[in-house]
Amino acid sequence: MQKKYFLLILIFVLALMFYCGNIKPFKASRSGVRKEIEKTLKFETFINHEFRKVVATQALTSDDSEFVIFARDELEQNLKERPLDGKTHILLVYLYYMLNQHDKALKTAERLIELAPNRSDVQELYNKIKNNKLLLK
Known part of the structure; x- marks a missing residue:
């Protein structure tokens, strides 16, 4: 006992x-x-926009939802500062999708197609979002 x-x-x-x-x-x-x-x-240095992209790339493999939300907010700030940056749009599509914000992901992907209509990878990303078949991790 x-x-x-x-x-x-x-x-x-x-x-x-x-x-x-x-x-x-x-x-x-x-x-x-x-x-x-x-x-x-x-x-607020001249490389903040690149640093935000690095943070977002790390967030794509993170299981910390607060960190993913933080990265999304920072990338949205990037879009305000540089609205024509394609990589920011791509990363933001993935973050929106991770956060189950599919409508925002689709709208961002549509905007990305407007910016780069001839890129096949952008069209492929849009189709995956539209058909809800994007695989993460």
């Missing part, structure tokens, strides 16, 4: 140690990275 209680306590202690030693620091590092990104963007 005492062995059962000892094992239960041991399992609880090990789970707590695992959480405090691995999960908690991981969560803290994720929020710290986002704060550093925000701090970098506040400098």
